[in-house]
Amino acid sequence: MRRGWHHLWGLEKGYRKIVRVTDILDSTRVAAGGLADFATGLVSPSLRLGVTGLSRAGKTVFITALVNALLKGGRFPAFEALSGGRITRCYLEPQPDDTLPRFAYETHVKALSGEDRHWPESTSRISQLRITAEYTPLGFLSRNLGSGRLHIDIVDYPGEWLLDLPLMRMSYAEWSAATVAASRVSPRLAHAGEWHALLSELDPGKPADEQEAISSAELFTAYLARCRKEDVSLSTLPPGRFLMPGDYRGSPLLAFAPLDIAPDTEFSRGTLGALMQRRYDAYVSTIVKPFFYGHFARIDRQIVLVDALTALNAGAPAVKDLQQAMTDILTCFRQGSNSILSTFFGRRIDRVLFAATKADLLHHTSHDRLENILKVIVADAMTRAEYSGAHIEVAALAAIRATREASVRQKGETLECIVGTPLAGEAVGETHFDGTAEAAIFPGDLPKEPARALEGALEGTLKFVRFRPPLPKDGAWPHIRLDRTMEFLLGDRFQ
Ligand SMILES: Nc1nc2c(ncn2[C@@H]2O[C@H](COP(=O)(O)OP(=O)(O)OP(=O)(O)O)[C@@H](O)[C@H]2O)c(=O)[nH]1
Ligand SMILES: [Mg+2]
Known part of the structure; x- marks a missing residue:
């Protein structure tokens, strides 16, 4: 793949x-x-x-x-x-x-x-x-x-x-094939629906249509953004500038997307495939290589x-x-x-x-x-x-x-907690924080055996709250x- x-x-x-x-x-x-x-x-x-x-x-x-x-x-x-x-x-x-x-x-x-x-x-x-x-x-x-x-x-x-660096050694067709293949497997598949629908209608050999390139870039970017969201939390989502365009927002350099093609496909001049390929190459040479x-x-x-x-x-x-x-x-x-x-x-x-x-x-x-x-x-x-x-x-x-530690006894059990001031708007279960009060929170434990964590045993078990940053002591922050x-x-x- x-x-x-x-x-x-x-x-x-x-x-x-x-x-x-x-x-x-x-x-x-x-x-x-x-x-x-x-x-x-x-x-x-x-x-x-x-x-x-x-x-x-x-x-x-x-x-x-x-x-x-x-x-x-x-x-x-x-x-x-x-x-x-x-x-x-x-x-x-x-x-x-x-x-x-x-x-x-x-x-x-x-x-x-x-x-x-x-x-x-x-x-x-x-x-x-x-x-x-x-x-x-x-x-x-x-x-x-x-x-x-x-x-x-x-x-x-x-x-x-x-x-993005691997793109320097990949042709547009190779990148397309790999990216489309990855999007057909869970958990990505569940977020690729709209983009896939458009993808199935695109004909790489048809004359280039700027609007098609733009729409597929938009839907592809929305798919990447969905994959990055906290509940999915995927990391490998190139090209990097699609999710953080900075000065390139709206630039043709970002108006391309993968097509459903084999890794060795070649395009004739003037086709949609050729347009996408040209922009991909421009992305690599203007953004990645420098x-x-x-x-x-x-x-x-x-x-x-x-x-x-x-x-x-x-x-x-x-x-x-x-x-x-x-x-x-x-x-x-x-x-x-x-x-x-x-x-x-x-x-x-x-x-x-x-x-x-x-x-x-x-x-x-x-x-x-x-x-x-x-x-x-x-x-x-x-x-x-x-x-x-x-x-x-x-x-x-x-x-x-941003936290210290405390042991809290609850229902006859001792819980090893962290203590800090949760930011306003943070919540744990039914408790909502106002940004001023300190709270002791039991964040959950990591397993002794790393393999268990890697198999997904921690899914949904950790409680994270954003805490207010602490004041420095003697010039330096605690760490x-x-x-x-x-x-x-x-x-x-x-x-
Ligand atoms: N409790 C705690 N939170 C941290 C710490 N470092 C970062 N954070 C949290 O993580 C958030 C992101 O940290 P940043 O340092 O801005 O992360 P970044 O990698 O520079 O993020 P971007 O600039 O958006 O790429 C912060 O706003 C904090 O909420 C830390 O040492 N302790
Ligand atoms: Mg930063």
């Missing part, structure tokens, strides 16, 4: 076969970026940290908390360079890439501060922030050579864009944030699809997959962390279990992606912890395991 998704990347054989002039031009673009990176690296070492995750996974909150920790300090025992006092000074600097929007750190801190604090607004664009750290290196010799300086460039980009060459290929380290709890609560199909998304993501990170790029400037991602976010929505007794569930999902994805490459870790974390995450992503660069 989804043959194309899995065999597109990293197969040097396939790569050689389809290296075209545009690929060479594109790589030159990377080389230019790489040279600029290299030139700044000569003055002070720099680390480009990619932060990604699907929409609402917690990217903005994570980066805000991470930068705040570096700037203001706080309790981060497992991040040795900070807790040991070796990081002597951190400051924000103008970021080196003039064409990239800056990550609006100050705006997000402001949103999270004060009496009417709230979670930051959704951000659907790529952005970047440079923070520079001065530190005392470990070891007698290095200490005597003076202090070290490291630029950390944090790049926030939507995970949906990552899931992201790959301009940003993705320059990343050194990557954290992928995952809202695993929502998927677990939605049931087995959502978990399976999350696994598929991880497989696709790992295929992007597979060593050799960017071998053309590595020969140009020898850069490659050396560490990837998959992190389940919002762990503060569970009692701490379930944190290790959440980590274990994610471990199994990632291990399985690694096998399926035939992954070898960067060092991979998993974690369960809360970048900003869960953010320090371990920082140690994995940054620790060795302060040695």
Whole structure:
């Protein structure tokens, strides 16, 4: 079925076969970026940290908390360079890439501060922030050579864009066939009705009709949106810009959709198929490739944030699809997959962390279990992606912890609860919250055995409430395991 998704990347054989002039031009673009990176690296070492995750996974909150920790300090025992006092000074600097929007750190801190604090607004664009750290290196010799300086460039980009990368190695017909096949299987099938009805009427060989292309793009997008909704909660829904068009809203670049065709179909000029194919190719070359060459290929380290709890609560199909998304993501990170790029400037991602976010929505007794569930999902994805490459870790974390814990006795039973202030409008069963009162909530337990969670045993059993963000203590927000995450992503660069 989804043959194309899995065999597109990293197969040097396939790569050689389809290296075209545009690929060479594109790589030159990377080389230019790489040279600029290299030139700044000569003055002070720099680390480009990619932060990604699907929409609402917690990217903005994570980066805000991470930068705040570096700037203001706080309790981060497992991040040795900070807790040991070796990081002597951190400051924000103008970021080196003039064409990239800056990550609006100050705006997000402001949103999270004060009496009417709230979670930051959704951000659907790529952005970047440079923070520079001065530190005392470990070891007698290095200490005597003076202090070290490291630029950390944090790049926030939507995970949906990552899931678009396989399109670079897929023709329109291959993508169409795979996407239509996937939509004929549960749970997608139940949401594809309207789009399928139109699809069955379209004749790819008929003269192109702009209106048909637009209507099928609309119905296809509505189908993707339905698959993303919380109760279905699917993750693998490319092309990414269909659900988050940003500046491309209404553009012909997004006015195409799959047709019901074989993967090796060819189209004559002027047909509907040819029009769709042209737009698909334009999407890939104007949107996907510039992201790959301009940003993705320059990343050194990557954290992928995952809202695993929502998927677990939605049931087995959502978990399976999350696994598929991880497989696709790992295929992007597979060593050799960017071998053309590595020969140009020898850069490659050396560490990837998959992190389940919002762990503060569970009692701490379930944190290790959440980590274990994610471990199994990632291990399985690694096998399926035939992954070898960067060092991979998993974690369960809360970048900003909005809850505390309490034991509540109810009907002779002790329940391990979380306590926080649910946002106005949130509800658990019959209880509706007004945004001011604290409440103790039993969120549910994760099973000891990860396999049970993956089989869908948790479907509908977890109770999630959005809590009001907490106030910082001594400059930093409370967190869960953010320090371990920082140690994995940054620790060795302060040695
Ligand atoms: N309790 C809790 N909630 C969190 C945490 N991180 C994120 N959230 C919740 O998740 C929502 C989304 O977080 P963001 O950081 O905005 O997610 P994002 O990935 O940047 O989302 P987009 O910009 O829409 O792609 C927030 O509004 C919070 O409600 C956390 O550490 N704890
Ligand atoms: Mg965001």
